[in-house]
Amino acid sequence: MRFIAGLVCASAASLAFAEFPDKPITLVVPFAAGGPTDKIARDLAEALRKPLGQTIIVDNAIGAGGTIGSAKVARSAPDGYTLLVNHIGMATAPALYRKLSYKVPDDFETLGLINEAPSVVIGKPTLAANNFAELRQWIAANGRKVNIANAGLGSASHLCGLMLQSALKTTMTSVPYKGTAPAMTDLIGGQVDLMCEQAVNAVPQIEGKKVKSYGITSLQRLSLPALKDTSTLSESGLKDFNVQVWHGLYAPKGTPAPVLAKLNSALLAALKDPELIKREEALGLTVVTDERLDPVNHRKFVEAEKNRWAKVIKEAGEYAD
Template identity: 50%
Template structure:
């Protein structure tokens, strides 16, 4: 029986694997997922398809995977919202830390503080002074509660100790469209969503949220250089499987993820988007679990202080 079971398991995967992205197609997380899925497909010998299950700040897609069969054929690629939703949502349909098995970290995408191109301030210090003086008028766009832009916006308001008028959208696309059109003033979003607009001069960039300047934006200062000393945030992404997935399957998926992150095409495309693949030591179940636990603890007091919850 043991030999038969081992032989059967050795054939995994025998069919298409679905990687659920809990956000709309075309967004930053979807872009990351499709690059990784394409490379993993080559390694595993079966197609890894991306399915977009958006809604409720990513919790609908995560909930879908949490209740799927733990057979390795339904995966989740989620970002930092996996950690923040544990506090943001009062009635989650799943237990964040105990409903999943962990495959590994994928990448950590820096954020950019950007604005409509005709906003008056020319640097981050000037922007902070401006929004503080016009707090009742300045609008901050985000892609909805739980989105990366929502989280970074909350952190920005916390850092400058000034509440601003937030304008939630149903996705990154419409939020960026209104920023480009001048209907909203500022936004804090991932480089995967802002790089082309910054390079094209269609929006104004004030800072990156990484510890050091980015190669693609050598002249763009860090938030710390601009006066926000401890303002560092990256939108990390990880791959999960439903709780109870066989360890051998999780290990095979983790090994495939490591290979994908070494793929030259993946690395090159990530670089174009202002990010880089996670190092091999982070593309492990243990590293992702530790990251999720630490991020839940980090964001809980920030979310509670902001008082921005969702049902």
């Protein structure tokens, strides 16, 4: 009888997985509505709706540099109905936060990388330097007098700024803000000197000649008209400098393999959606098409990024409690 009962339970479980998803899925975004990650998540939600055949609800669970939303997913039922879209902060949080309520990547199932986005080193409009060589000399001469803005601890601009200082072997004065908008406002107004910001946010200001552009943080130049004359930092002397903001899709640890397989398959289909690709490219983003779409390779990538950034953050000594 126990054997028969076991077969019945196994069959019921298999049927449940086969029918997944049979209700709406919640996509948690650990950042505020209207920001880059929120925009990416909402576009992805629409593209995932087609292969999954269900509504995808976006839930902005904000706070503590993205760790509140991430913790929410880590504690969620491992049934595939609560997912997380997070950026590079997934890999940097373990080094930035002394008290983190979850482990990366141990408390998550990796489903695949979504995209990558380079940043641009930009400066206030009155800065005397007109190219990166001149900027580098100016930074060397002024050191800690140079103010470099960021959108807050753990933000893309903060991390890029740390990596830039590490590559230049110098220390500037970091000026954290509560978001990209106020940081950009003060940069335009000349209250701070520099910022290393995602291209999607920097390009409109460059086009309007409100800030100066000094270098792209990826290994390849960008084809965007506003940056056609801007070299990569690697080309400009910081060999192999490559800092890109990436986004990935995650589920709680213990989510059943059949469910994970369906979610990964849906992600692969979504990232081939012409409308999604068009929207990503308009934001200066590149949809991932390489081996990091595979959950195992996605996990390896997160581990490598975690180790890479731990060294940079430790050297900078910038932590949160």
